Amino acid sequence: MYIKYGPDCAEPPVLPPVIHSSVTEQRVVQLMKDELYSLDNPGICLACGAYHSECEPDAEHYECEECGERQAFGAAFILCAGHYHKCTDPDTEV
Numbered sequence: 001m002y003i004k005y006g007p008d009c010a011e012p013p014v015l016p017p018v019i020h021s022s023v024t025e026q027r028v029v030q031l032m033k034d035e036l037y038s039l040d041n042p043g044i045c046l047a048c049g050a051y052h053s054e055c056e057p058d059a060e061h062y063e064c065e066e067c068g069e070r071q072a073f074g075a076a077f078i079l080c081a082g083h084y085h086k087c088t089d090p091d092t093e094v
């Protein structure tokens with residue numbers, strides 16, 4: 001289906017210019033592991049780094065209760081899309 005953006009349509013949300021420094025590969029992977037043993041749907045706000053417990057795995061641009069930005073994403077989506085800071089310390093176990 002062809003979707004036309006016009007003055008009546010909201011702008012498509014975009015990613016924050018800088019992903020919060022707390023959103024690391026290690027943190028996202030840990031959230032994914034924790035998810036296996038709980039009923040949580042973990043997510044993170046890419047703008048402020050706040051943890052969200054009610055994000056579906058593929059959640060995109062949910063409103064963050066901490067900062068008000070629509071930058072809360074599901075952990076699985078963040079991992080798949082690569083929206084995190086890669087670990088640069090080779091001694092850090094993931």
Ligand SMILES: [Zn+2]
Pocket residue numbers: 045046047048049050064065066067068069071
């Ligand atoms: Zn936030």
